[in-house]
Amino acid sequence: MSPVDRSWTLRVLRDLVAIDSVNPAFGGPGEAEMARRVAGCLQALDLEVTLLQNRPGRPSVLGTLKGRGGGRSLLLYAHLDTVGVEGMEDPFGAAVREGRLYGRGAYDMKSGLAACLAAARSLVEASSDLSGDLHLGFVADEEHESFGMHELLSALGPDGAVVTEPTDLRLCVAHKGFAWITVETRGRAAHGSRFDEGVDANLRMGRFLGRLEGLERELRSRADHPLLGPPSLHAARLEGGTGPSTYAARCRLEIERRTLPGETPEAVLAEIQGLVDSIRAEDPEFDATVEPMLWRGAFEADPRSELAGTLRREMAARPGGPSGEVGESYWMDAALLAAAGIDTVILGPTGAGAHAAEEWVELDSVHRLADILARTAQEYCR
Known part of the structure; x- marks a missing residue:
């Protein structure tokens, strides 16, 4: 040749x-x-x-x-x-x-x-x-x-x-693969002076972020793949509120979860949904949704x-x-x-x-x- x-x-x-x-x-x-x-x-x-x-x-x-x-x-x-x-x-x-x-x-x-x-x-x-x-x-x-x-x-x-x-x-x-997932918390918009009317979606997201950090630590403690290491996640983008004097009605978070061979989109999404469910079990008024954006195996x-x-x-x-x-x-x-x-x-x-x-x-x-x-x-x- x-x-x-x-x-x-x-x-x-x-x-x-x-x-x-x-x-x-x-x-x-x-x-x-x-x-x-x-x-x-x-x-x-x-x-x-x-x-x-x-x-x-x-x-x-x-x-x-x-x-x-x-x-x-x-x-x-x-x-x-x-x-x-x-x-x-x-x-x-x-x-x-x-x-x-x-x-x-x-x-x-x-x-x-x-x-x-x-x-x-x-x-x-x-x-x-x-x-x-x-x-x-x-x-x-x-x-x-x-x-x-x-x-x-x-x-x-x-x-x-x-x-x-x-x-x-x-x-x-x-x-590795990855999943993009959105989480949205909802509150109630009100003037910043009306604490009796407003419900802060951003503070609700803060509660979720605390649980997410715990999941991130747990993922990284899992057994390593011999060539890829552990799975991981990060909070990639956060948007909430319209101005300093308004209670945020919505807060939206985009998460990227890096996956290992054998993981499924259903299981990865269920992990995130489980965090929301755990907060809601403590506070029935906690209002949040979890939605998949993109899956790449x-x-x-x-x-x-x-x-x-x-x-x-x-x-x-x-x-x-x-x-x-x-x-x-x-x-x-x-x-x-x-x-x-x-x-x-x-x-x-x-x-x-x-x-x-x-x-x-x-x-x-x-x-x-x-x-x-x-x-x-x-x-x-x-």
């Missing part, structure tokens, strides 16, 4: 980082220009290319290197969008210094995307004879609602998937799967880099792939600064990743 072309990979990565693909949820233009550039790369490799665009102006890209038939199919995954650029000096400069490339998306995750493209190019140039299809799926909106991942899953169902989110070249086999790979084994062998064949298996505390689209019954693992480059004011990727790790992906595809898609 042809070695990965480092100069080509660097050129493509710089081009991708130079494109503003900030998700519209963060005030950016979205993924359209990125999708055009990536689709052009895939077409130049003579791959079959499909644009998935259920939402106008928000395309995802699917490229397929067709196999001769009879083998396993593999998806190499990355997302097209990034978070915002507040606080960054030159977010789209794609400057290279001392073996690192800087800019928004350099680490999360245009470097993973460039490695996928470089792996496909290496296979095409070597005229690799794959039995199964190799898919390259590059999706919109991972940083917000993940509708691009849902579109991709409606278009194909591969046997395996490698998610190239950054992992510092360690095989990631688990990540945790992910845990099968460590004995064929894909995980193939990746381990290919990584072991290239000594000198990081080794071992890790879990990540943040959520990824990997959970949606696994929930669809697809054998999924995560492997991405080395760097730092995801969502931060300075973001960079180690270029050597991008090239190593591309080589591992190409050889994994060659083995897995036999």
Whole structure:
């Protein structure tokens, strides 16, 4: 098989980082220009290319290197969008210094995307004879609602998937999930002088927050997951009241609860509802409601799967880099792939600064990743 072309990979990565693909949820233009550039790369490799665009102006890209038939199919995954650029000096400069490339998306995750493209190019140039299809799926909106991942899953169902989110070249086999939950306490609005009429929703929320803090301590004392640690929660946003001289009629709290594999949305919601119920048992006039906002399940790979084994062998064949298996505390689209019954693992480059004011990727790790992906595809898609 042809070695990965480092100069080509660097050129493509710089081009991708130079494109503003900030998700519209963060005030950016979205993924359209990125999708055009990536689709052009895939077409130049003579791959079959499909644009998935259920939402106008928000395309995802699917490229397929067709196999001769009879083998396993593999998806190499990355997302097209990034978070915002507040606080960054030159977010789209794609400057290279001392073996690192800087800019928004350099680490999360245009470097993973460039490695996928470089792996496909290496296979095409070597005229690799794959039995199964190799898919390259590059999706919109991972940083917000993940509708691009849902579109991709409606278009194909591969046997395996490698998610190239950054992992510092360690095989990631688990990540946490999360639940967003709202709690609203209700009181009675009145002039600030009329203590006989007003009921303070903010003070009611204060009682709830005391119970929530107790639950947070209890969660962190639970037995750790071997790769992910304990579950956790935090009070993310609090809004209540209209002015200093008015009793607050409503107070609204948004909670984020980080979850472990095996936890269910029903059980997590019941924990929060239980806090409200415990206060109401002491004070029947305590008025509060609990509502779910969003659920994203945790992910845990099968460590004995064929894909995980193939990746381990290919990584072991290239000594000198990081080794071992890790879990990540943040959520990824990997959970949606696994929930669809697809054998999924995560492997991405080395760097730092995801969502931060300075973001960079180690270029050597991008090239190593591309080589591992190409050889994994060659083995897995036999």
